[in-house]
Amino acid sequence: MHVLVLGSGGREHALAWAISKSAKKPKISCATGNAGTAQLGANIDLDIDEHSEVVDYCKAEKPDLVVVGPEAPLVDGIADHLRDEGVRVFGPGSGGSRLEGSKIFSKGFCDDNGIPTAAYKVFDDEERAHKYIDKQNIGLCVVKADGLAAGKGAIVCDDVIDAHSAVDTILTERKFGDAGERIIIEDRLRGFETTLLTIVSGSEYIKLPYSQDHKRAFDGDKGPNTGGMGVFAPTPKITAQLDELITNTIVEPTIAGLTNAKIDYTGCLYFGLMITEDGPYLIEYNCRFGDPEAQAVLPLMEGDLLAAMEAAIDGNLRDVPLRQTGKKSLVVILASDGYPDSYRKGVFITDDLKVLDDDPGLIVFHAGTRKQGRDVLTSGGRVIAVTSLGDDFAQCRNKVYDTLNNLKLDGLFYRTDIGHELITV
Ligand code: AMP
Numbered sequence: 001m002h003v004l005v006l007g008s009g010g011r012e013h014a015l016a017w018a019i020s021k022s023a024k025k026p027k028i029s030c031a032t033g034n035a036g037t038a039q040l041g042a043n044i045d046l047d048i049d050e051h052s053e054v055v056d057y058c059k060a061e062k063p064d065l066v067v068v069g070p071e072a073p074l075v076d077g078i079a080d081h082l083r084d085e086g087v088r089v090f091g092p093g094s095g096g097s098r099l100e101g102s103k104i105f106s107k108g109f110c111d112d113n114g115i116p117t118a119a120y121k122v123f124d125d126e127e128r129a130h131k132y133i134d135k136q137n138i139g140l141c142v143v144k145a146d147g148l149a150a151g152k153g154a155i156v157c158d159d160v161i162d163a164h165s166a167v168d169t170i171l172t173e174r175k176f177g178d179a180g181e182r183i184i185i186e187d188r189l190r191g192f193e194t195t196l197l198t199i200v201s202g203s204e205y206i207k208l209p210y211s212q213d214h215k216r217a218f219d220g221d222k223g224p225n226t227g228g229m230g231v232f233a234p235t236p237k238i239t240a241q242l243d244e245l246i247t248n249t250i251v252e253p254t255i256a257g258l259t260n261a262k263i264d265y266t267g268c269l270y271f272g273l274m275i276t277e278d279g280p281y282l283i284e285y286n287c288r289f290g291d292p293e294a295q296a297v298l299p300l301m302e303g304d305l306l307a308a309m310e311a312a313i314d315g316n317l318r319d320v321p322l323r324q325t326g327k328k329s330l331v332v333i334l335a336s337d338g339y340p341d342s343y344r345k346g347v348f349i350t351d352d353l354k355v356l357d358d359d360p361g362l363i364v365f366h367a368g369t370r371k372q373g374r375d376v377l378t379s380g381g382r383v384i385a386v387t388s389l390g391d392d393f394a395q396c397r398n399k400v401y402d403t404l405n406n407l408k409l410d411g412l413f414y415r416t417d418i419g420h421e422l423i424t425v
């Protein structure tokens with residue numbers, strides 16, 4: 001069996017790694033992949049934003065399954081294009097991907113289906129947005145670009161000045177291009193965040209363990225927002241009671257809403273949640289696995305991810321033997337100095353990587369890396385995810401940080417407080 005994974009980040013390495021463990025012993029290709037996925041199979045030089053390149057490859061090589069990692073091609077309808085050509089795809093079509101591709105659509109979807117989410121207003125006119133902020137004296141709020149903005153399109157505001165400046169940034173200056181043609185100004189919720197990844201097949205779904213991402217660049221949740229600098233899973237604060245509440249008030253109505261809207265969703269659906277004093281709220285949907293959540297959650301699963309993906313496509317998820325192991329996981333991201341702003345590429349990380357790779361207690365997922373002969377060089381902002389599995393979080397945390405503390409890590413930085421709160425409280 002031949003599986004093609006589209007994407008080149010840590011999430012895609014984790015997906016390829018989990019798929020490679022399948023009893024079906026698949027051959028794996030990754031487009032375009034990284035130095036990590038190159039250890040699992042062939043890296044294929046395709047521009048995945050050019051759907052015709054992927055379609056042509058599939059016509060020639062006939063992979064049995066295509067797994068789409070990132071959101072942009074999904075929102076652009078790559079899954080529809082491939083299905084039209086008879087290719088089996090794990091990933092939603094453009095209809096389902098609108099849940100991530102348009103915040104305004106996802107807010108409307110929540111309204112239609114009674115899913116708790118922050119109160120909001122939509123604007124496409126800057127004057128009206130500024131007037132609204134002044135009139136309502138909106139201070140604590142979040143201003144969001146409607147479209148895809150590489151995870152950077154939400155600006156969390158503390159006061160009126162912040163809110164005005166966020167409107168300028170997104171709507172007037174168009175920092176996120178056309179994604180900022182329309183904006184949402186929504187109430188800022190207080191609570192703790194958690195991610196729930198689900199595998200969805202129409203009206204059926206499987207929940208994977210809850211996880212907790214760390215989006216800010218620096219320790220203490222300081223600094224700019226990033227794609228995610230570390231994760232732990234499962235989120236200990238999610239009790240069985242809270243899980244039931246989330247399932248009943250958010251997950252089930254979402255699945256029912258998709259069915260009612262005649263959206264046949266096949267793929268991972270990501271629920272970004274805020275657990276407030278008034279209960280759980282939906283902050284965002286994503287139409288794919290989280291990055292770096294996948295690097296924490298997939299290693300916690302026992303069973304055959306590839307079989308689960310195929311079952312999702314075939315509409316018989318109920319029989320899938322995918323279980324949680326009961327272990328804990330903790331992921332620390334090594335990022336290029338300067339990320340998420342400008343950073344250097346082409347830094348040699350061969351020696352540090354060898355120490356990490358040789359450590360049986362760690363799983364190393366590559367993101368922005370590339371091979372040059374026998375060497376591995378950095379090629380992106382987030383470079384490596386180091387995952388530790390253990391029976392408790394203290395064990396995971398000690399393992400990762402004891403190892404990282406002894407490395408040189410030239411040109412890279414990492415947060416030193418991932419999972420800190422789990423140990424000290
Ligand atoms: P989003 O792009 O919608 O996921 O937002 C990115 C991040 O902004 C989230 O992970 C939260 O940390 C924060 N955020 C978004 N919406 C809200 C909200 N309504 N209240 C508080 N924080 C939010």
Ligand code: GLY
Pocket residue numbers: 151213227228286289290291292293
């Ligand atoms: N880690 C956040 C995301 O994947 O969107």
